[in-house]
Amino acid sequence: xxxxxxxxxxxxxxxxxxxxxxxxxxxxxxxxxxxxxxxxxxxxxxxxxxxxxxxxxxxxxxxxxxxxxxxxxxxxxxxxxxxxxxxxxxxxxxxxxxxxxxxxxxxxxxxxxxxxxxxxxxxxxxxxxxxxxxxxxxxxxxxxxxxxxxxxxxxxxxxxxxxxxxxxxxxxxxxxxxxxxxxxxxxxxxxxxxxxxxxxxxxxxxxxxxxxxxxxxxxxxxxxxxxxxxxxxxxxxxxxxxxxxxxxxxxxxxxxxxxxxxxxxxxxxxxxxxxxxxxxxxxxxxxxxxxxxxxxxxxxxxxxxxxxxxxxxxxxxxxxxxxxxxxxxxxxxxxxxxxxxxxx
Numbered sequence: 001x002x003x004x005x006x007x008x009x010x011x012x013x014x015x016x017x018x019x020x021x022x023x024x025x026x027x028x029x030x031x032x033x034x035x036x037x038x039x040x041x042x043x044x045x046x047x048x049x050x051x052x053x054x055x056x057x058x059x060x061x062x063x064x065x066x067x068x069x070x071x072x073x074x075x076x077x078x079x080x081x082x083x084x085x086x087x088x089x090x091x092x093x094x095x096x097x098x099x100x101x102x103x104x105x106x107x108x109x110x111x112x113x114x115x116x117x118x119x120x121x122x123x124x125x126x127x128x129x130x131x132x133x134x135x136x137x138x139x140x141x142x143x144x145x146x147x148x149x150x151x152x153x154x155x156x157x158x159x160x161x162x163x164x165x166x167x168x169x170x171x172x173x174x175x176x177x178x179x180x181x182x183x184x185x186x187x188x189x190x191x192x193x194x195x196x197x198x199x200x201x202x203x204x205x206x207x208x209x210x211x212x213x214x215x216x217x218x219x220x221x222x223x224x225x226x227x228x229x230x231x232x233x234x235x236x237x238x239x240x241x242x243x244x245x246x247x248x249x250x251x252x253x254x255x256x257x258x259x260x261x262x263x264x265x266x267x268x269x270x271x272x273x274x275x276x277x278x279x280x281x282x283x284x285x286x287x288x289x290x291x292x293x294x295x296x297x298x299x300x301x302x303x304x305x306x307x308x309x310x311x312x313x314x315x316x317x318x319x320x321x322x323x324x325x326x327x328x329x330x331x332x333x334x335x336x337x338x339x340x341x342x343x344x
Contacts, residue, residue, distance in 0.1 A: 056289070056299045057088030057341045060167055060224060061105030061119035062144050064198075066090070066285045066301050066339060067224070068238045068258045070213050071161035071200035073148055074109030075343065083109030083343075090339040094307065096331035098226065099126035099135045107144075116145045121225075123174075131328060137173040140225060144168075152202055160201040167194040169221060175228030179268035190229040190267075192221035196238075204244070211254075214239040222266045223283060223307060230263035231270075237261050250294065256287035256303060273312040274325060283307055285337065301339040307332035 062069040063086075076083040088105040100123070107117030119142040126132035146165030153159055172190045181187040198215035220233040240258035247253040262280045270276040287303025308330040315322035 056291070057086055057090075057105050057107060057117075057339070059090045059092070059103055059337075059339070060121075060142050060144060061088060061103070061107055061117040062146060062165065062167070063107070063115065065213070065240055065256060065258045065289075066287050066303065066337060067260055067283065067305075068213060068215065068240055069146065069163075069165060069196065069198055071148060071150075071152065071163035071198045073112060073115040073146055073163070074107050076109050076112045081111050083115075086341060086343045088339060088341040090301075091337065092305065093336040094330075094332045095124075095126055097126045097128040097131050097135075098307075098330060098332055099132065100124045101139075101226065103142075112148070112151075114145070114147045116143075118143055128331075130326075131330070134175045134178045134228075135226075136178070140169050140171040140173075142167060142169050142225075152200060158201070160199045162197070162199050164195075164197045166196070169193070169225040172221075172225045172229065174226055175222070175269060176267040177228070179228075179272065183268065183271070190225075192219070192225055192229055194219040194221065198238075209244050211242045211244065212240075213258075219263065222263050222280060224260075227262070227266055227280065227308070228269065229267040231265045231267050232263070234263055236263065246293070247290070250292060252291055252293045254289040254291070256285065256289055256301070258285045258287075259283065272314050273328065274315065275312070278311045278328075280311060281306070281308055287337070297343050299339075299341045301337070303337055305332075305335045305337050307335055309333040 056063055058064045058069060059067050063072050063074055064070040074083045074086045086107045090103045092101040102122040103119050105117060105119040107115050109115045121142055122139040123135065123137060125136050144165065144167045146163055148161060148163045150159065150162040152161035170191050172192060173187060176190055177188045194217045196215055196217035198213060200213045202211045203209055215238050216235055217238060218233055218235050220230045222228050222230050238260040242254050242256055245253045260283045262283055264280065266278055269278050284306040285303055287301045289299055289301050291299040310327045310329045312328050313325050314328050316324040316326055
């Protein structure tokens with residue numbers, strides 16, 4: 001049975017590869033390509049084509065887009081159980097208030113069915129004299145794992161891949177920990193988690209190839225832990241949509257959009273806001289990925305993200321008496337990001 005499934009998987013990969021090559025040859029000289037390019041700019045995703053997904057690591061070290069995991073894992077070669085490791089580096093410039101973020105990831109795959117990884121998230125201080133002290137900490141550790149229950153196309157051409165995974169962040173002192181120190185004199189380090197399921201489908205047929213991803217996670221982290229600890233463990237949606245486009249030098253270009261809903265409140269943050277609640281918007285990223293069309297060993301992402309602007313208002317105290325109300329603006333509505341993933 002395992003041999004039969006394996007032969008079927010090889011057949012499907014070869015069929016998709018041939019379809020992709022035929023599509024790229026046939027569309028260059030037709031009027032279809034401008035329409036696809038337009039759609040790619042308007043509605044794109046943080047993912048490459050099915051043959052190019054294996055080494056693409058997210059900000060937290062999972063296979064997927066810039067911020068969202070997919071139902072794929074790090075590629076393992078034929079007749080092997082362990083993959084070659086995939087490594088990734090991501091940079092996010094939110095220096096006005098939050099500070100810059102550098103992440104360094106390594107992820108190992110197992111038989112094209114599972115993966116585990118570790119990411120070190122390093123942080124540099126922001127430039128706001130009023131609010132950057134909420135992020136004056138070195139960073140945190142991130143551990144992740146994923147299992148693929150159903151592979152993309154396993155039971156027919158329209159069958160999506162289904163995967164489930166977890167993320168654990170330790171040493172998170174951002175926002176919630178900083179405010180706990182402000183209120184009690186004790187700096188608290190939080191641990192927060194995600195448990196998620198994702199469904200992903202890649203379609204490489206004309207006239208419009210696409211990759212769509214949709215998932216649900218239970219989390220108690222705000223903005224991937226960068227925004228602190230959520231007040232409770234709750235369900236949030238994430239996903240994306242994209243159009244892989246053929247490019248010169250045997251590469252593919254994927255305009256990108258991804259989203260993640262955020263928990264509504266952050267632990268300890270309401271105590272300093274007028275009305276006691278913050279406005280944390282959905283996190284978005286708009287990126288372009290460049291990767292190899294066949295047997296990819298690298299992926300490069302560049303784009304902008306929507307994290308948060310004005311999340312509320314806070315009183316200015318003089319001698320314990322409020323004398324003014326000022327906005328709490330994180331100035332992260334248009335942050336720059338880039339990432340590089342490599343598979344050996």
